[in-house]
Amino acid sequence: xxxxxxxxxxxxxxxxxxxxxxxxxxxxxxxxxxxxxxxxxxxxxxxxxxxxxxxxxxxxxxxxxxxxxxxxxxxxxxxxxxxxxxxxxxxxxxxxxxxxxxxxxxxxxxxxxxxxxxxxxxxxxxxxxxxxxxxxxxxxxxxxxxxxxxxxxxxxxxxxxxxxxxxxxxxxxxxxxxxxxxxxxxxxxxxxxxxxxxxxxxxxxxxxxxxxxxxxxxxxxxxxxxxxxxxxxxxxxxxxxxxxxxxxxxxxxxxxxxxxxxxxxxxxxxxxxxxxxxxxxxxxxxxxxxxxxxxxxxxxxxxxxxxxxxxxxxxxxxxxxxxxxxxxxxxxxxxxxxxxxxxxxxxxxxxxxx
Amino acid sequence: xxxxxxxxxxxxxxxxxxxxxxxxxxxxxxxxxxxxxxxxxxxxxxxxxxxxxxxxxxxxxxxxxxxxxxxxxxxxxxxxxxxxxxxxxxxxxxxxxxxx
Numbered sequence: 050x051x052x053x054x055x056x057x058x059x060x061x062x063x064x065x066x067x068x069x070x071x072x073x074x075x076x077x078x079x080x081x082x083x084x085x086x087x088x089x090x091x092x093x094x095x096x097x098x099x100x101x102x103x104x105x106x107x108x109x110x111x112x113x114x115x116x117x118x119x120x121x122x123x124x125x126x127x128x129x130x131x132x133x134x135x136x137x138x139x140x141x142x143x144x145x146x147x148x149x150x151x152x153x154x155x156x157x158x159x160x161x162x163x164x165x166x167x168x169x170x171x172x173x174x175x176x177x178x179x180x181x182x183x184x185x186x187x188x189x190x191x192x193x194x195x196x197x198x199x200x201x202x203x204x205x206x207x208x209x210x211x212x213x214x215x216x217x218x219x220x221x222x223x224x225x226x227x228x229x230x231x232x233x234x235x236x237x238x239x240x241x242x243x244x245x246x247x248x249x250x251x252x253x254x255x256x257x258x259x260x261x262x263x264x265x266x267x268x269x270x271x272x273x274x275x276x277x278x279x280x281x282x283x284x285x286x287x288x289x290x291x292x293x294x295x296x297x298x299x300x301x302x303x304x305x306x307x308x309x310x311x312x313x314x315x316x317x318x319x320x321x322x323x324x325x326x327x328x329x330x331x332x333x334x335x336x337x338x339x340x341x342x343x344x345x346x347x348x349x350x351x352x353x354x355x356x357x358x359x360x361x362x363x364x365x366x367x368x369x370x371x372x373x374x375x376x377x378x379x380x381x382x383x384x385x386x387x388x389x390x391x392x393x394x395x396x397x398x399x400x401x402x403x
Numbered sequence: 404x405x406x407x408x409x410x411x412x413x414x415x416x417x418x419x420x421x422x423x424x425x426x427x428x429x430x431x432x433x434x435x436x437x438x439x440x441x442x443x444x445x446x447x448x449x450x451x452x453x454x455x456x457x458x459x460x461x462x463x464x465x466x467x468x469x470x471x472x473x474x475x476x477x478x479x480x481x482x483x484x485x486x487x488x489x490x491x492x493x494x495x496x497x498x499x500x501x502x503x
Contacts (some may be wrong), residue, residue, distance in 0.1 A: 086473040086474060086476045086498075087478050088472075089480060117479075119478050121476050125481050127485075162481075162484075165491045170461060170485070184486075218488050218490040218493075220490075221493055226490065246414070253488075257455075280446040286463055293463070365469075367468065396474065397475075
């Protein structure tokens with residue numbers, strides 16, 4: 050997460066200004082054509098998180114803005130960025146704190162709605178493998194501050210791809226719907242748009258009446274060591290309940306693992322606007338399996354089990370407090386992870402529009 | 404440390420200003436047009452279908468925003484159509500639900 054000073058200078062001098070110019074251009078184009086409901090928006094989250102991992106505490110102020118600018122009836126330009134500055138006590142008896150600023154784009158993509166069943170995506174986009182990266186990674190959505198241990202499996206370590214993607218709805222009825230996403234990513238060593246040469250895709254079936262989704266993902270890394278990644282996910286949210294179950298399993302040539310997350314809104318006992326009804330207990334179980342060493346895959350070096358216990362509280366005005374305790378068991382040592390955070394979600398138009 | 408101080412100041416300012424911006428937007432919206440919210444559609448059938456689709460698709464990942472300007476409802480739905488691979492029919496129904 051930390052970056053070198055040269056990269057920071059590069060961001061400040063090249064990438065960020067280029068991004069701003071690009072966004073302003075997109076928004077300007079959108080302004081020419083936006084009907085009443087299609088004004089570009091700015092959304093995202095701003096928060097402050099603390100994490101105590103094996104006794105070492107890190108403080109993380111973070112802001113993650115999202116821009117979406119429609120152009121005409123078929124194009125959408127969207128981007129999400131993240132700026133954070135993790136800092137922690139210097140230690141060794143020295144006063145003060147140490148840390149480093151990180152800012153970068155999570156994705157920057159142009160979408161073209163070609164037909165009812167196909168949308169072309171070009172640029173840097175979140176790799177469509179399983180569900181976490183695309184759906185739950187925004188800080189204002191995820192129940193836990195930490196991503197699952199297996200998040201880098203199938204997403205080629207960077208979570209983003211640079212190239213093209215075709216995605217859309219195959220069909221949708223009242224009882225079942227199917228969707229797909231296939232992509233190709235070029236190798237990119239640009240510091241801002243880092244990606245590996247890879248291809249893959251994901252297919253999902255969703256049964257709305259049962260609120261059940263099952264999906265399968267496949268990815269193939271096409272540079273250095275060519276290897277395959279496979280994944281499946283199951284989401285279930287029983288109708289008329291406040292219970293949600295989400296799960297993923299993924300494996301590659303050198304490691305695999307799964308996570309299962311369950312949460313329950315206490316709004317079922319009390320009104321959702323009441324003090325009790327705003328609580329949301331969350332539990333996540335994770336396990337990783339190491340079949341051979343790979344220091345670059347982002348997973349723990351040894352087989353690991355981790356249980357996460359969380360309690361979220363949803364304040365009015367789009368503010369949420371997240372707390373969690375995790376216990377990690379591994380042959381390299383067990384440890385406790387305590388996290389707290391507060392996140393404010395914002396969403397507003399860029400201008401008044403016509 | 405200097406850059407961190409600047410960032411912290413900016414974050415604190417953003418936290419303080421954004422709710423004010425949101426309130427101002429909501430206030431402006433309320434005086435000019437009905438705010439987009441999870442409310443009644445023009446007919447019960449439209450409302451039921453849009454609300455059902457919203458619960459079946461959007462609410463699986465995130466809570467609905469408490470309110471937002473109707474000027475961005477089309478942008479929100481287009482973004483979600485791509486992200487959630489909604490069908491065109493479902494996109495229209497949810498948009499109608501958000502903007503009765």
